[in-house]
Amino acid sequence: MPMIRETIVITTDSEGRVHIAPIGLIAEDDDWIIAPFRPSTTVDNLMAVPFATASHTDDVRVFAGCLTGRRDWPTVVSEEVPVPRLAGALAHAELAVTGMTDDPQRPRFRCCVVRLTSHVPFQGFNRAKAAVLEATILVSRLKMLPRERIERELNYLQSAVDKTAGPQEFEAWTWLMEKVRSHFGG
Numbered sequence: 001m002p003m004i005r006e007t008i009v010i011t012t013d014s015e016g017r018v019h020i021a022p023i024g025l026i027a028e029d030d031d032w033i034i035a036p037f038r039p040s041t042t043v044d045n046l047m048a049v050p051f052a053t054a055s056h057t058d059d060v061r062v063f064a065g066c067l068t069g070r071r072d073w074p075t076v077v078s079e080e081v082p083v084p085r086l087a088g089a090l091a092h093a094e095l096a097v098t099g100m101t102d103d104p105q106r107p108r109f110r111c112c113v114v115r116l117t118s119h120v121p122f123q124g125f126n127r128a129k130a131a132v133l134e135a136t137i138l139v140s141r142l143k144m145l146p147r148e149r150i151e152r153e154l155n156y157l158q159s160a161v162d163k164t165a166g167p168q169e170f171e172a173w174t175w176l177m178e179k180v181r182s183h184f185g186g
């Protein structure tokens with residue numbers, strides 16, 4: 001299996017409207033593959049404007065926020081591509097699409113890295129951040145996974161949040177738990 005890096009992918013439509021989505025970039029040699037499931041605004045945008053940015057952030061509120069209706073995160077202009085990046089990124093890659101493999105379900109956009117810039121030093125691992133990221137993935141699959149599995153895995157992740165979270169992680173966790181409760185009707 002290839003390595004996948006969880007990032008915040010930003011694309012724009014032909015009128016410059018910005019779209020922010022958490023997406024796992026798939027490593028392939030020195031390139032990255034963006035592979036969104038259809039229907040997808042990211043797919044539509046990459047067909048119209050074949051550039052993206054991948055923002056690396058440890059503010060897990062951005063991941064949890066995008067999955068809970070909070071997509072409006074501050075962005076700033078990029079250096080070499082006509083698509084902005086996340087203002088709060090620790091680092092970001094500017095990507096240009098070099099090829100596309102179409103597929104009715106999951107097209108793949110191969111991207112080369114035009115520029116890679118570091119903004120803030122890496123701050124170290126935090127278990128609550130990892131737990132929120134895992135919970136965000138579970139929340140993105142609420143309609144696909146059995147309730148019992150979701151509750152068991154969230155229960156396990158909760159202990160890392162209780163023991164190691166800071167304010168950002170608590171806030172993100174709260175958004176996710178609200179969504180889980182409203183999905184299961186409780």
Ligand SMILES: Cc1cc2nc3c(=O)[nH]c(=O)nc-3n(C[C@H](O)[C@H](O)[C@H](O)COP(=O)(O)O)c2cc1C
Binds near residue numbers: 038
């Ligand atoms: C960490 C993480 C990684 C994700 N990776 C993908 C991915 O590789 N492909 C995908 O279609 N959706 C992925 N998702 C779900 C998308 O963020 C979500 O469905 C999003 O709305 C994409 O659709 P859009 O292009 O219409 O915004 C991921 C979500 C999270 C939290």
